[in-house]
Amino acid sequence: MKFLLLFCVSAFYLFADAHILIYHRFNDDRYPSTNTPNSELKKQFTYLKDNNYTVVPLKAIADKLNANESIPDKWVAIAIDDGYKSFLNALEIFKEFEYPFSIFVYVQATEQNYPDFMTWKELKSLEEFNGSLEFHSYAHPHSTKLDKENLRKDFEKGLEIFKKRVGYMPNFYSYPYGEFNENVKDIAKEFGFSAILNQNNGAVDSSSDVYDLDRLAVVGKSNLKTLLSFETLQVEWQEPKSFPKDSNLTKVNVKIASNATKAKLYITDIGWRDIDIKDGIIDENIGQKLTSKRTRIILKLGNKTSTKIIVKD
Numbered sequence: 001m002k003f004l005l006l007f008c009v010s011a012f013y014l015f016a017d018a019h020i021l022i023y024h025r026f027n028d029d030r031y032p033s034t035n036t037p038n039s040e041l042k043k044q045f046t047y048l049k050d051n052n053y054t055v056v057p058l059k060a061i062a063d064k065l066n067a068n069e070s071i072p073d074k075w076v077a078i079a080i081d082d083g084y085k086s087f088l089n090a091l092e093i094f095k096e097f098e099y100p101f102s103i104f105v106y107v108q109a110t111e112q113n114y115p116d117f118m119t120w121k122e123l124k125s126l127e128e129f130n131g132s133l134e135f136h137s138y139a140h141p142h143s144t145k146l147d148k149e150n151l152r153k154d155f156e157k158g159l160e161i162f163k164k165r166v167g168y169m170p171n172f173y174s175y176p177y178g179e180f181n182e183n184v185k186d187i188a189k190e191f192g193f194s195a196i197l198n199q200n201n202g203a204v205d206s207s208s209d210v211y212d213l214d215r216l217a218v219v220g221k222s223n224l225k226t227l228l229s230f231e232t233l234q235v236e237w238q239e240p241k242s243f244p245k246d247s248n249l250t251k252v253n254v255k256i257a258s259n260a261t262k263a264k265l266y267i268t269d270i271g272w273r274d275i276d277i278k279d280g281i282i283d284e285n286i287g288q289k290l291t292s293k294r295t296r297i298i299l300k301l302g303n304k305t306s307t308k309i310i311v312k313d
């Protein structure tokens with residue numbers, strides 16, 4: 001219903017898209033696949049500033065979504081997962097630009113003083129620089145592999161320690177490895193977060209599911225101009241709903257809020273293809289075995305994009 005309503009309304013109004021950036025490590029060249037050198041970070045922040053983006057706390061975007069209000073144009077929020085110590089390499093740059101940020105804490109790593117992670121004291125010290133502390137699980141599990149009881153235990157243990165060390169409950173949660181399914185999402189929702197974030201490239205607008213917010217992965221020499229050109233594609237994923245039991249993906253079926261007749265479809269390990277849209281429906285036969293345990297299905301219509309992640313459990 002919400003979908004249909006948005007489709008009708010969007011014919012008359014232009015929705016603005018916000019973007020949430022996701023970083024992991026800073027100025028730490030031991031891990032090039034998750035690292036952003038300070039020189040690049042400075043370029044990216046300069047780009048945001050020169051192009052009149054407003055970097056807002058994540059809470060500002062979540063509050064708009066939860067109030068069903070449209071999001072002002074050119075809003076960007078910055079999320080940093082895991083709480084690696086290398087964030088301290090970049091802190092001066094965040095301070096220089098006065099950009100707020102949210103750190104999603106991998107609680108076990110901090111609690112047990114893993115060498116590469118910030119301590120609770122270091123994390124708490126970031127609050128004075130507009131840093132908010134959020135939740136990224138206790139043990140950083142592959143959540144879809146856990147049964148409900150063990151998944152709930154991870155939340156309970158992690159949140160108890162978080163509250164004891166930080167002094168309050170987090171507002172937000174990000175899925176470890178970006179992996180989730182409907183069960184994981186339902187259990188995460190039980191813990192009262194005001195928003196939950198994934199790790200699929202995309203934008204956020206008033207049609208976005210507040211428990212499945214896309215984040216743009218920034219790493220190495222990522223081009224912010226390209227990432228920020230992503231817009232939200234309003235869709236309803238019908239099929240697949242989850243990772244097929246026999247790993248055989250028979251088809252992709254999606255309702256799409258557009259009059260377009262062509263789109264592009266990407267499937268991990270299978271690649272891109274051009275597809276047809278008929279009367280707002282994509283019904284594409286695939287008939288191929290999925291070889292990746294974490295498969296992303298991406299739809300693109302120009303800059304508009306939507307991603308469905310399915311994870312083998």
Ligand SMILES: [Zn+2]
Pocket residue numbers: 081082106136140176177
């Ligand atoms: Zn993580």
